[in-house]
Amino acid sequence: MTNFADLGLSQKVLSAVTDAGYATPTPIQAGAIPPALQRRDILGIAQTGTGKTASFVLPMLTLLEKGRARARMPRTLILEPTRELAAQVAENFDKYGKNHKLNIALLIGGVSFDEQDRKLERGADVLICTPGRLLDHFERGKLLMSGVEILVIDEADRMLDMGFIPDIERIAKLIPFTRQTLFFSATMPPEIQKLADRFLQNPERVEVARPASTANTVTQRFVASHAKDYEKRAVLRDLIRAQDELKNAIIFCNRKKDVADLFRSLDRHGFSVGALHGDMDQRSRMTMLANFKDGNIKLLVASDVAARGLDIPDVSHVFNFDVPIHAEDYVHRIGRTGRAGRSGASFTLVTRRDTKFADAIEKLIGQKVEWLNGDLSELPEPMESHDAGRKDRGRDRHKDRKKDVERSGKGRSDHRSDTAYADSAAELEPVAERAGAVKPERNADNGRGHASRNDRPGRAQNAANDDNRDRRNRHRRDHDDGPTPVGFGDEIPAFMLIAGKA
DNA sequence: AAAAAAT
Structure with a gap:
């Protein structure tokens, strides 16, 4: 049985792995780490839950011990399909890199550029990115890819699903082809195989069974x-x-x-x-x-x-x-x-x-x-179908709802279909603040004096509001028998017509 | 019939 100590990892890395409580590498780790340390390209076919992340984080840490980063010239680059995954990889670098003094930068969307810019300026040893934000930084001239020695493409099949492949190809073209490339995918459909053939040079292929x-x-x-x-x-x-x-x-x-x-x-x-x-x-x-x-x-x-x-x-x-x-x-x-x-x-x-x-x-x-x-x-027939009393029950429910709405002080009068509020009376009560039940948007500006752009309620919340507004407007339109109001009447200013043509 | 990702 292989031991972490037999894979060729540095002492600093080994001691962090031991501290994290691991002694035995998983199959993907045992298979990928030694050739990665030899600077070979890797084609890793493995799902998450197989220890895949550590299979590139650990050798990268060891290889990064030689040399240091220069301003705006990251030494290694990791591409992830979602922000959460990118953040998770960053956590792995913190955990296994605790004995190193490496500069790790997480470049993902939805958060401010300032801190990301500062880290790039300082010189990043490791960039962990979602493709969109990386390209955004690149276009703003904040980084040069010519110093990248190791490129990691993680979850390639998912990147494909998400339409990221053109971005990935663009990014890969910016990186010297003398680089080492570590390429991971859970599955190997033909498009991914083609991509791997283009990106990798004589790769070591490491395939592990999907987790049992x-x-x-x-x-x-x-x-x-x-x-x-x-x-x-x-x-x-x-x-x-x-x-x-x-x-x-x-x-x-x-x-x-x-x-x-x-x-x-x-x-x-x-x-x-x-x-x-x-x-x-x-x-x-x-x-x-x-x-x-x-x-x-x-x-x-x-x-x-x-x-x-x-x-x-x-x-x-x-x-x-x-x-x-x-x-x-x-x-x-x-x-x-x-x-x-x-x-x-x-x-x-x-x-x-x-x-x-x-x-x-x-x-x-x-x-x-x-x-x-x-x-x-x-499956038994639903309670309501073929039920003579249905209409009455629906009307009662409607009455209950109106009462509840009034009690809660939100006098909404939009007509919703029966089914929309048939869930249960409990759903109609105003949301009570309960300890332990954490709500998505309300937490957003904890301890903040002002709401920055990223603290605004999520689009879902807005979408829900939009829905309500639409419903109200539709209702209003249905009952609107007055003249139709139009912005400028019949007179449309010339500048608007010009703008409209563009 | 969807979600994800730059603004």
């Missing part, structure tokens, strides 16, 4: 549900309450809007819950993730921004509120639990319209997923 956890230690169940959101939310709540050993859970939705909606619903039902998606401001994203990792929040409602790569140890449950449209996403999502040999449980809500995607999942993972309480054919 997916198949073996995670209990997977499908749960039949009707398609209406409020019915799905009720099924989910019952499911969560029925779990004996729920320590914490990630709940995935397909859309950002649904993340926001489900978060609000669970919050109003008194769950300890947070939300994470890409339209939230960066500070909230970071706070939310930290609170979840620290156990301050028990449930995290998330988009697929959280599906891959994020290292959240010890998630006991994964719930798919929506069946993922791409089957691979299912594998990534449930891979958030059952990590490091622990057991985990995953539940996927399936409605009649999802059967195609559920079938695709079973085909991809090569096994049937058991249904928890009977499959879709055994």
Whole structure:
């Protein structure tokens, strides 16, 4: 059996690894570290959870001990698809590089340029970036790529999914081709293979099996549900309450809007819950993730921004509120639990319209997923359908809602469909401030005298406001029988016509 | 039927 000490890493690195409590390298580490230290190119085929990050961080630290950085000329460059992943790699450099005095710069969007500029100016040994922000800095003349000795492209298949490949090609062209390139991808579709052929010179290919956890230690169940959101939310709540050993859970939705909606619903039902998606401001994203990792929040409602790569140890449950449209996403999502040999449980809500995607999942993972309480054919009819008393009940509910709204002092009069507020009375109450329930946007300007641009409520919040505004306006328009107001009447100033042509 | 990422 290999030991970290046998891989050729420096003493400084080894002592940090020992302090972190590791003695034995994972297969990807054992396979990639020695050739990386020989300055070979690496083609690493490995998923997250296999110790992939350390397989490039540790040799990079060792190689960086020789030489030092010059202003605006980073020595190494790591590209990551999401801001959270980039931040996570930076944490790894802090952990394993604690005996080094290296300058690490995290260049990601959504945060201010100032500190990033300062670090570039000082000379960065390691740049960890999302592609957009890196190119932004480059175009502003803040850095030269001609001194980069090592380029790491992480999660290449995901970069491809996200349309980053043109950016990656552009960045790679700016870096001397005498560089060493470490290229990682979870899968190797033809496009990625082509890209690897272009970027790598005589690479050492290191491939590790996908972590066994997916198949073996995670209990997977499908749960039949009707398609209406409020019915799905009720099924989910019952499911969560029925779990004996729920320590914490990630709940995935397909859309950002649904993340926001489900978060609000669970919050109003008194769950300890947070939300994470890409339209939230960066500070909230970071706070939310930290609170979840620290156990301050028990449930995290998330988009697929959280599906891959994020290292959240010890998630006991994964719930798919929506069946993922791409089957691979299912594998990534449930891979958030059952990590490091622990057991985990995953539940996927399936409605009649999802059967195609559920079938695709079973085909991809090569096994049937058991249904928890009977499959879709055994699903009882929803309470409301074919019910003579339905209209009356709906009207009563409407009355209740109006009362609640008035009580809460928010006299909104927009007409929503019955189903929109049928979830439960609890959802109609104003959100109570509860200790432990951390809300996404409200935390944003903790301790700040003023709101900077990054502290503004996330776009999701704005989108929700927009929705309300639209609804009100639509309502108003419907009942508007006066003359249509137009900005300038019939007279349109000449300058506007010119601008309009451009 | 989506999400992610520069502003």
